[in-house]
Amino acid sequence: MPKEWTDKQERQYEHIKDSAEDRGAGPRRAEEIGARIVNKNRARAGQTKTASRTSLTGKSPQQRGGQRSGRGGPKGLTRDQLYNEAKQRNIKGRSKMTKSQLAAALGKD
Known part of the structure; x- marks a missing residue:
């Protein structure tokens, strides 16, 4: 050193x-x-x-704390994870929703 x-x-x-x-x-x-x-x-x-x-x-x-480290890809839950949570909450029309629509319906946007 x-x-x-x-x-x-x-x-x-x-x-x-x-x-x-x-x-x-x-x-x-x-x-x-x-x-x-x-x-x-x-x-x-x-x-x-x-x-x-x-x-x-x-x-x-x-x-x-590593804010600029790592890859710059999408952050947060995957669409499948959001879909499963929407299924548990019994949100209607979830199968036709996009990732961003699912996040908005769950209040995670």
Whole structure:
């Protein structure tokens, strides 16, 4: 790890790396995730010579909680899950409804 890191930042890096590996990331990807988070925190604290604009503005990685991570696909329940809930609530016309119509009928839009 870089010489500039404090003992606390080193411990934070190890914790993040282990956590990422536990979630299924490979060892190299886990190291990258840990280093990026620690380095971004260092930039926000003014401990680096240079920092990107995105490192200085917006939420910290801890506050963001993965909001920008992962795939950008659809979120929420699947159409089948919505359909089954509508069936349990005995909503009429559910078989002809789309996912968005089911969500609206269930009040989940």
